[in-house]
Amino acid sequence: MLYIVVDGGKNVKTTIAKVGQFVEREVTIGAWIAGKRSSGKIAFLQLRDGTGFIQGVVVKAEVGEGIFQQAKNITQESSLYVSGVVRADDRAPSGYELTITKIEVIHEATDYPITPKEHGTEFLMDHxxxxxxxxxxxxxxxxxxxxxxxxxxxxxxxxxxxxxxxxxxxxxxxxxxxxxxxxxxxxxxxxxxxxxxxxxxxxxxxxxxxxxxxxxxxxxxxxxxxxxxxxxxxxxxxxxxxxxxxxxxxxxxxxxxxxxxxxxxxxxxxxxxxxxxxxxxxxxxxxxxxxxxxxxxxxxxxxxxxxxxxxxxxxxxxxxxxxxxxxxxxxxxxxxxxxxxxxxxxxxxxxxxxxxxxxxxxxxxxxxxxxxxxxxxxxxxxxxxxxxxxxxxxxxxxxxxxxxxxxxxxxxxxxxxxxxxxxxxxxxxxxxxxxxxxxxx
Incomplete structure (x- = not known):
């Protein structure tokens, strides 16, 4: 796979499926928000990019108020470039997690119709x-x-x-x-x-x-x-x-x-x-x-x-x-x-x-x-x-x-x-x- 180096050679643009090759390194991924949850000091973003799913962790004390609020307010299925350090995590389904350092919103989605609640089959087929x-x-x-x-x-x-x-x-x-x-x-x-x-x-x-x-x-x-x-x-x-x-x-x-x-x-x-x-x-x-x-x-x-x-x-x-x-x-x-x-x-x-x-x-x-x-x-x-x-x-x-x-x-x-x-x-x-x-x- 062709990897694209960004930010002066320190950061590699890759995909979720390939993050295992960059443990403890900073990467950038183009992704969508599949879901999120947050507390007062940490936000968890469920990211998907077509190749797979990964959890991104945003720690307020590490990124500052601006990026943390950005993470808390971002909506389901919004698209973004997200940068962060890849961490090995045995608890994660894929075995990896992303400690987020930067978020660049590409498009903010509003009123995404398929929410985490249960939907009927006909509704899902229509969508x-x-x-x-x-x-x-x-x-x-x-x-x-x-x-x-x-x-x-x-x-x-x-x-x-x-x-x-x-x-x-x-x-x-x-x-x-x-x-x-x-x-x-x-x-x-x-x-x-x-x-x-x-x-x-x-x-x-x-x-x-x-x-x-x-x-x-x-x-x-x-x-x-x-x-x-x-x-x-x-x-x-x-x-x-x-x-x-x-x-x-x-x-x-x-x-x-x-x-x-x-x-x-x-x-x-x-x-x-x-x-x-x-x-x-x-x-x-x-x-x-x-x-x-x-x-x-x-x-x-x-x-x-x-x-x-x-x-x-x-x-x-x-x-x-x-x-x-x-x-x-x-x-x-x-x-x-x-x-x-x-x-x-x-x-x-x-x-x-x-x-x-x-x-x-x-x-x-x-x-x-x-x-x-x-x-x-x-x-x-x-x-x-x-x-x-x-x-x-x-x-x-x-x-x-x-x-x-x-x-x-x-x-x-x-x-x-x-x-x-x-x-x-x-x-x-x-x-x-x-x-x-x-x-x-």
Whole structure:
């Protein structure tokens, strides 16, 4: 990091995250006031700068009446340059404290709407642009960022190439009607609900690829697991069949969980996350077939579900709680899954697919499968699903020119962030959530 020296070389301009490098030295930090309290002789300022939080201590006897009154009167979310000496303090969450010597107010905020009192969810959502500044939301966003960083590292280390599929498409990858329609000049177009089909084309060119980008589902759901706009990590791999696909998934999930434990200790502590539950998340993960999962649910008294029905949140939670680990549910009925999934060669009524269910009630975080690589079989499936052969002609051609067995999966970032960070609702895991009745801010 580039440090800026000020005040004739005695003072270093830095960030809260880096103050540990300057213990017993004077630094200057650009920050905002997250909170404050004071007595007759000492003022405590809770400072944040985006990289972290630190307490600044202003001692009246050391700084004089002017600076002390400035500290007492400064308002929540005012911005300032603050100078002071970095002190090691084992009682502080970050391990450091700042003994303030100088305050330069940049902008004084007035009537900041999010006060230390309790606020309702709708109020906080209306003020999401400000709620992001809170310590809790800061922690969630830092964990989200670490998962993204670790994702790139994992796939780069394993020879995957990053590819960006289009967001505007002419057809549905899933063959559903839950799409956002728009006009593309004189044609119909849709916001993408998955980049998978395009990633298959990329895999035929580059072997192992992954994408990371926004996807959209026009699904009128209000559950704590659903968003209208969310981000997906979608790897696709040539010459990878079903079992190897599952192995790559569990290695990837284990990798990002352990990266968060290693690099986000303070954030997990802020959120009150039980790290012991995360520490046991290591490959391999248990696997259970759809048939065995259905039998298990019947044993547990779930009589509302029959073969051919999809599992709902209560069913997934019951299965996950039994293992207390991410668990693969494999070999779903063909009727429940999209047209491109490879049938089990030993049983045509199920496909070579798996959903990865997170523990602690967070539900499905990954869906994946081996893809059909036979031209005639895929063509027949497209027709049987009443999809346009013309719209999928380019996709079919991937099976016409050097087709190979290939597999892939998609991980929903926000559900994964919710699970790893331990927050209840996915609306806290994306900077500006788009929900059924929310397009603001």
């Amino acid at each position: 999401r642009h400000l709620w992001l500044r809170s310590k809790r939301q800061h922690a969630v966003m830092k964990i989200r960022n670490e998962i993204i960083r670790a994702t790139y590292q994992f796939f780069n280390e394993n020879d995957f190439v990053k590819i960006d599929p289009p967001i505007l498409t002419g057809s549905s990858p899933e063959g559903t009607s839950e799409l956002f329609h728009t006009k593309y000049f004189d044609e119909d177009a849709y916001l993408s609900q998955s980049g998978q089909l395009y990633m298959e084309a990329a895999a035929m060119a580059l072997g192992r690829v992954f994408s990371f980008g926004p996807t959209f589902r026009a699904e009128k759901s209000k559950t704590r697991r659903h968003l209208i706009e969310f981000w997906m990590i979608e790897p696709e791999m040539a010459f990878v069949e079903f079992d190897e696909n599952l192995e790559i998934q569990e290695q990837y999930v284990s990798y990002i969980v352990q990266s968060v434990i290693k690099n986000c200790q303070l954030e997990l502590k802020v959120l009150g996350r039980d790290i012991s539950k995360l520490e046991q998340i290591k490959a391999p993960f248990p696997r259970i077939t759809y048939d065995d999962a259905l039998a298990f649910l019947h044993e547990k008294g779930f009589d509302d579900i029959s073969w051919g029905d999809d599992f709902g949140a209560p069913h997934e939670t019951a299965i996950a709680e039994h293992y207390d680990m991410p668990v693969f549910i494999t070999h779903y009925p063909t009727s429940l899954k999209p047209f491109y999934m490879q049938p089990d060669p030993n049983r045509e009524d199920v496909v070579l697919c798996a959903d990865l269910i997170a523990p602690e009630g967070y539900g499905e975080i990954i869906g994946g499968s081996e893809r059909i690589h036979n031209y005639e079989m895929l063509k027949e499936n497209i027709e049987s699903h009443n999809l346009s052969l013309d719209a999928y002609q380019w996709y079919l051609e991937l099976r016409k020119y050097g087709s190979v067995p290939h597999s892939g999966f998609g991980l929903g970032l926000e559900r994964t962030v919710a699970w790893i960070s331990g927050v209840e609702h996915v609306r806290e895991t994306i900077p500006f959530p788009r929900l059924l009745n929310r397009l603001y801010p």
